[in-house]
Amino acid sequence: MSIRRLVRGTIEWDRLEVVFREMAERYDRSELRVEFLDADNWLSTPCVVNDQWFVKIVTGQNSLVHALFTGARNLGAFTSGTEGFFEHFADPMEMCEHELEATKRMREIGLHVPAPIESFEVDGMGVLVMEYLPEFETLDDIDEERVEHYAPEVFEALSAMHDHQLAHGDFRGENVLIYDEIVYFIDATNVREDGIAEARSYDLACALAALEPLVGARDAVQAAAEHYTPEELLAAREFLDFVNMRPDHDFDAVSVKGEIEKLADSEDADGE
Structure with missing residues (x-):
């Protein structure tokens, strides 16, 4: 057993x-x-x-x-x-x-x-x-080209959830389904209402962790940046080491942190 x-x-x-x-x-x-x-x-x-x-x-x-x-x-x-x-x-x-x-x-x-x-x-x-959604695929099942195609949609949906004061709490590739060329979310877990801000940052960190092995740190962060600010990405960065300890996430946390920091530095330079 x-x-x-x-x-x-x-x-x-x-x-x-x-x-x-x-x-x-x-x-x-x-x-x-x-x-x-x-x-x-x-x-x-x-x-x-x-x-x-x-x-x-x-x-x-x-x-x-x-x-x-x-x-x-x-x-x-x-x-x-x-x-x-x-x-x-x-x-x-x-x-x-x-x-x-x-x-x-x-x-x-x-x-x-x-x-x-x-x-x-x-x-x-x-x-x-x-x-029941028949013949679905998970985000982990599809090839790199299709992941790149769906990545902005994944972050758009996650951002919409966060804009409505919701958090997923258990974002993994297997909890994102592709069915009939549409992105579906499943298996949301329970998050305290007074911890929703931290949970959103954690969600974003988990999404980056799920996508990095599939498309690389740069493309994952760039896709997230279409729907999240540099400040929100920096907040997510603080949870990457925690996410990396989970057995269901295996990704290059150092590379993701580096890409977030480069993006934030670039935004600072543009603003000066």
């Missing part, structure tokens, strides 16, 4: 059957076709139902793992000179409700996200139901 499966936990089949019986009743279906996804997700058991719905099943163990992750991330935020801004969920249902509401808010401001459908509780588990 992999460490991921051990930590995430395996849901007993009889409990899964309870979930799918509830779905069949809710959506008036005599039977359901279920495909479990071997996604790198520690916080839920994801599956696709009837090629129509993307479903996350969240257990108490998933909630416990989220609490551990939240504590570690807040500790890392302290190393960047700020208070921790990640917030834990009380239980599996709260995890599902938050993602549903965060997705609704992103959709309301015009961002492309899978349509949020509902969340409900069954046998102590939270169940989140979203639109």
